[in-house]
Amino acid sequence: MxxxxxxxxxxxxxxxxxxxxxxxxxxxxxxxxxxxxxxxTTSFIPTFSLTDHRGNVVTEQTYRNKWLLVFFGFTNCPDICPTTLADLASVMEQLGADAKAIIPLFISIDPDRDRLETMAQYVSAFHPAIVGLTGTETQITAAVGSFKVYFEKQPQESAPDGYTMGHTSAVYLISPAGEFVRTYSYGTQPDEITADLQQRL
Structure with a gap:
């Protein structure tokens, strides 16, 4: 028992x-x-020290009190970069008077080829509000790390100078306080981005 x-x-x-x-x-x-x-999804405050396409040295503090749409790319990009910048230009047009509260930043990940003159010609082809930022390899690496962005130099015989750049394709939304808010994945339609921004302004 x-x-x-x-x-x-x-x-x-x-x-x-x-x-x-x-x-x-x-x-x-x-x-x-x-x-x-x-x-x-935790907010972070990105930092950078770069030169805009007009020759001005800028940091994240330069753009306080403005919403930022930040995209990392390079001027020799064959598809993703021009498509995204065209979409951001469309967003700025759709926003109308509200666009004054927003600055789109295009940060180069290719300092060897993206000098000031090249950046100025490139961003001007899309929209006057888009600001191109470039710098030394050290400065760009620091900016990329701050945003937690991926980029990589990739050999490609058919590309200018024999290489292209792999990189994160999302657009980062940064608040007027300088904090990360969200990303818009590649291919997000301009009207969707516009509608989201209008709710926040």
């Missing part, structure tokens, strides 16, 4: 331990997932 009782109590104990383990583990996993998700 004692043996039967011991077996029964052992089964109950194992069942209880299994029940607690499953529930506690599932709760903990849920918290970890929630925490991880929050970390990817």
């Amino acid at each position: 004692k043996t039967v009782h011991l077996i029964l109590w052992g089964a109950v104990a194992v069942g209880l331990i299994l029940f607690l383990w499953l529930n506690i583990f599932q709760d903990a996993s849920h918290l970890i997932e929630d925490g991880s998700s929050q970390n990817t």
Whole structure:
């Protein structure tokens, strides 16, 4: 009889331990997932020191009190960059008078080819409000790291100077306080971006 009782109590104990383990583990996993998700959306304050296409040295402080639409790319980009800048130009047109509260920034990831004159000609072809920023390799690397952006020099025989640049294709929205708010993925329609911005202004 004692043996039967011991077996029964052992089964109950194992069942209880299994029940607690499953529930506690599932709760903990849920918290970890929630925490991880929050970390990817936590606001950060990007910093940079670069030169705009007019020759002015600027930092993140230069644009305080303005909403920023920040895109990283390069002037020899065959598709993603011109498409995105054309979309940002469309957004600025759609915003009308509200556009004065927003500055689109195009930050080069290709300092060897994107000098001031090149940047000036490039951004001017899209919209007068778009500001092109470039700098030394060290300055650009620092800016890229601040925004947590990916970029990589990639050999390509058919490209100018034998290389192209792989890079993050999203547009970063930065608040007037200088904090990261969200990204707009590549291909987001201008009217969607415009509608989102109008709700925030």
